[in-house]
Amino acid sequence: MTTTISASANSPGPASRERLRSEDRRATARRRRVASQWLFVAPAVLYMLVFFSYPLVRNVVMSFQSYTPATYFTGEAPFTGLDNWRAVLGDELFASSLWHTLLFTAGSLIGQFTIGMALALFFSRRFPLSGVMRSLLLLPWLIPMVVAGTLWRRVLDQETGVLNEALQGLQLTDSAIPWLSSPDFALLSVVLVNIWIGVPFNMVILYGGLQEIPKEIREAAVLDGAGFFRRFFGVTLPMLRPVVTVVLVLGFMSTVKILDLILALTNGGPANATETLGTHTYQLSFLELDFGQGAVVGNVLILISMVFAVIYLRANREGVAQ
Structure with missing residues (x-):
């Protein structure tokens, strides 16, 4: 009898269950809204990554390499550290x-x-x-x-x-x-x-x-x-x-x-x-x-x-x- 009463006391009432369901619905709606926002932004982000980020990173890496026309045939572009920067800035x-x-x-x-x-x-x-x-x-x-x-x-x-x-x-x-x-x-x-x-x-x-x-x-x-x-x-x-x-x-x-x-x-x-x-x-x-x-x-x-x-x-x- 005591166990039954204790379980009933700990179980949420109708108002609490409704509040929890309402919070779940709001959280689900929030997640869907954020996902839809990212879905609209995704093409622009992908475009920036492909056409801007990669060339930018590649240009930075190239500035630390000995990159010559021979590189296009051999694929070898050894890193030279700051030699290119010293040569240009000096x-x-x-x-x-x-x-x-x-x-x-x-x-x-x-x-x-x-x-x-x-x-x-x-x-x-x-x-x-x-x-x-x-x-x-x-x-x-x-x-x-x-x-x-x-x-x-x-x-x-x-x-x-x-x-x-x-x-x-x-x-x-x-x-x-x-x-x-x-x-x-x-x-x-x-x-x-x-x-x-x-x-x-x-x-x-x-x-x-x-x-x-x-x-x-x-x-x-x-x-x-x-x-x-x-x-x-x-x-x-x-x-x-x-x-x-x-x-x-x-x-x-x-x-x-x-x-x-x-x-x-x-x-x-x-x-x-x-x-x-x-x-x-x-x-x-x-x-x-x-x-x-x-x-x-x-x-x-x-x-x-x-x-x-x-x-x-x-x-x-x-x-x-x-």
């Missing part, structure tokens, strides 16, 4: 390539953003044919890099270029300027061409951001007597902060690795005046056929891009939180 050409990359990237971003912002502000005021003009300004962005480089190489040619003929015709210069054949002008010329290509992207993104700013805020600033510069730096620019972050970071990540434009314009010359990390990687890997050292420069580019990717993600998270 080369004066790497240091100059890194410096040229910084100058090229900074000059391009400043020019693209400044002109793009000016055009975005200009087109934010509606006027006849504004849509047609915006469409025409998109053309440089739609032209392939190689085509744009070939076109501008003809325009900037010292002997037969249209630009020198125009400057001399207007009597602005006494002689033809060696835009692409002089170390003093080559890097500047490449930067200007890249600015021409990147301005439409900046203009379109910034123009879209300007349209999202409520007109009431700008009108209130005008009523308060704020001038153009006070409205721009006090109202417009702070509200455009998330858009500006996206434009600058994406612009950096696309500019720092540019190769085809420089190859079409100067091929890294003259006298390595336009040699960047991108062209240096190309030269080591496909001209000198030293894939190990080429992988080192490629890894440096990846590290630089990763740093700015982290900056972008953090800035974007802060923008969303605000």
Whole structure:
């Protein structure tokens, strides 16, 4: 009799059993929801692992190997430790390539953003044919890099270029300027061409951001007597902060690795005046056929891009939180 009473006392009542079943159902539903979420994400994860993770890991491993054309036939790529890294980082050409990359990237971003912002502000005021003009300004962005480089190489040619003929015709210069054949002008010329290509992207993104700013805020600033510069730096620019972050970071990540434009314009010359990390990687890997050292420069580019990717993600998270 005592055993029966004790068992009855320890057994859960109807309310407890219902609560346990409800918790089981919620746990099962939670597991199914998580599984369905991973099922949707799985294709993207698989794609990243196959097409990004493997090449990235392979490039890192290659930078520690003696990887030459013979490796493709023999399959032998002996590890050399840090020899490739010492050879590349100790080369004066790497240091100059890194410096040229910084100058090229900074000059391009400043020019693209400044002109793009000016055009975005200009087109934010509606006027006849504004849509047609915006469409025409998109053309440089739609032209392939190689085509744009070939076109501008003809325009900037010292002997037969249209630009020198125009400057001399207007009597602005006494002689033809060696835009692409002089170390003093080559890097500047490449930067200007890249600015021409990147301005439409900046203009379109910034123009879209300007349209999202409520007109009431700008009108209130005008009523308060704020001038153009006070409205721009006090109202417009702070509200455009998330858009500006996206434009600058994406612009950096696309500019720092540019190769085809420089190859079409100067091929890294003259006298390595336009040699960047991108062209240096190309030269080591496909001209000198030293894939190990080429992988080192490629890894440096990846590290630089990763740093700015982290900056972008953090800035974007802060923008969303605000």
